Amino acid sequence: MTTPPARPVGGTVRAFGGATMGTTWSVKAVLPATTDLLALEAMVQRALDTVVAEMSPWEPLSDLSRYNRAAPGTWTQLPAAMAAVLRRAIEVAERSHGAFDPTLGALTELWGFGPRPFSGAPPPAGDIMPLRDAMGWTRLTLDGDALLQPGGVRLDLNGIAKGFGVDQAATALDRAGVKSYLVEVGGELRGVGAKPDGQxxxxxxxxxxxxxxxxxxxxxxxxxxxxxxxxxxxxxxxxxxxxxxxxxxxxxxxxxxxxxxxxxxxxxxxxxxxxxxxxxxxxxxxxxxxxxxxxxxxxxxxxxxxxxxxxxxxxxxxxxxxxxx
Structure with missing residues (x-):
C-alpha cells in the first residue's frame, strides 16, 4: 500500500496493555521518556471497564443485562455511550436489511455462545423458532437514551461493542494528549499518527x-x-x-x-x-x-x-x- 510520507515525531514507542472483554488489549504509543505509563494504562483500562459495565451480557449488573431483564412495556434509561452504540447498531441493521441484528441475545445463549452453561449439542428446532420470532431490530424503540422493552427482546452487542471499546481506548489516549498510537483489543485496531521514524x-x-x-x-x-x-x-x-x-x-x-x-x-x-x-x-x-x-x-x-x-x-x-x- 502506498502512503504519503509522514514527519518524524519526538519520543519513543512504548507498549502497555491489560485484559478486557474476555481477551487482551494493547497499546503502542510514541511517548516521551517521562510519561507515567501506569497512569496512562489505568486511563485506558477504565475506559474499557466502562464498556464492559454497560454492555456485557456476562455482567449481571450491566446496563444491557438490566434491560434484558426488564418487564414488557417498561423503559430503561441507557448510558449515553450505550445508546449511541445501539443507534449505530440499528442503523447498520437497517442498511444491511437485518443481516446485522443487535437483538440476538436469547439465540446467542441458546447456541452456547453466551454466559449460560451449554450442553455442547445444537438446540432442537422447536426451541429456536419462538426465540427467533421474539427478536428483531425493528422491535427496538429509542426515545432519546431510553429504550422500550416490548417483551422478549434480549440485546447482544458483541458484534459492535469490542470495536467501540477500541474507539473508547483511543479517545482516552487522545484526551491524555497522545498524538501517535496503535491500540488493539482482541485483534481489532485503530492507528493514529506515525512512529518516530515517520513510518x-x-x-x-x-x-x-x-x-x-x-x-x-x-x-x-x-x-x-x-x-x-x-x-x-x-x-x-x-x-x-x-x-x-x-x-x-x-x-x-x-x-x-x-x-x-x-x-x-x-x-x-x-x-x-x-x-x-x-x-x-x-x-x-x-x-x-x-x-x-x-x-x-x-x-x-x-x-x-x-x-x-x-x-x-x-x-x-x-x-x-x-x-x-
Whole structure:
C-alpha cells in the first residue's frame, strides 16, 4: 500500500496493555521518556471497564443485562455511550436489511455462545423458532437514551461493542494528549499518527488459519492505519463441533442458527472501529458473493475470505483495492 510520507515525531514507542472483554488489549504509543505509563494504562483500562459495565451480557449488573431483564412495556434509561452504540447498531441493521441484528441475545445463549452453561449439542428446532420470532431490530424503540422493552427482546452487542471499546481506548489516549498510537483489543485496531521514524502504523490484515483447508499462498495484505480502524469477524474464532459438523458463533437472523455458507471471515476498514466491527459482522452473515456485492454498493473497504475445496479464496472490495493502490 502506498502512503504519503509522514514527519518524524519526538519520543519513543512504548507498549502497555491489560485484559478486557474476555481477551487482551494493547497499546503502542510514541511517548516521551517521562510519561507515567501506569497512569496512562489505568486511563485506558477504565475506559474499557466502562464498556464492559454497560454492555456485557456476562455482567449481571450491566446496563444491557438490566434491560434484558426488564418487564414488557417498561423503559430503561441507557448510558449515553450505550445508546449511541445501539443507534449505530440499528442503523447498520437497517442498511444491511437485518443481516446485522443487535437483538440476538436469547439465540446467542441458546447456541452456547453466551454466559449460560451449554450442553455442547445444537438446540432442537422447536426451541429456536419462538426465540427467533421474539427478536428483531425493528422491535427496538429509542426515545432519546431510553429504550422500550416490548417483551422478549434480549440485546447482544458483541458484534459492535469490542470495536467501540477500541474507539473508547483511543479517545482516552487522545484526551491524555497522545498524538501517535496503535491500540488493539482482541485483534481489532485503530492507528493514529506515525512512529518516530515517520513510518505509519503498518498492520497485516487478519487471515483465517489454514486448519481444515489447504494453505493459502496469496500475498499478505498490509495496510497503513492513518486515523483508520480495522475489525475482523471470523467463523474460526468461536465455535463448537458436534457429530462431525462445526457450528460457528455467527448467527443468521433469518434462521436463528449459525451461518452455513462459505464465508470464513470478513475484515473491514473504517474511520471508527465501532463501524468496522458492525459491518464485518453483517458481511459475515452474507454469502461471499452477496457480501462482495454489498461492500461494493455501499463503498465498504472489505476483505472477504471464503472456503473452497482447494483452500481459501480472498476477494477485495473496490474500496479496499483503491486504498491499496
Amino acid at each position: 505509519p502504523w503498518w498492520v497485516e490484515l487478519e487471515r483465517p488459519p489454514p486448519k481444515g483447508l489447504a494453505a493459502n499462498d496469496a500475498e499478505k495484505t498490509v495496510v497503513a492505519l492513518h486515523d483508520l480502524s480495522v475489525a475482523t469477524s471470523g467463523d474460526y474464532r468461536r465455535f463448537f463441533d458436534h457429530d462431525g459438523r462445526r457450528y460457528a458463533h455467527t448467527l443468521d437472523p433469518a434462521t436463528g442458527a449459525p451461518t452455513t455458507h462459505a464465508t470464513v471471515s470478513v475484515t473491514v476498514l473504517a474511520k471508527d472501529c465501532m463501524s468496522a466491527d458492525a459491518w464485518a459482522t453483517a458481511l459475515t452473515v452474507m454469502s461471499p458473493d452477496a457480501a462482495l456485492a454489498f461492500a461494493a454498493e455501499h463503498d465498504l473497504a472489505a476483505l472477504i475470505v471464503s472456503g473452497r475445496s482447494d483452500g481459501l479464496e480472498e476477494r477485495l472490495s473496490p474500496a479496499l483495492r483503491a486504498m491499496l493502490d
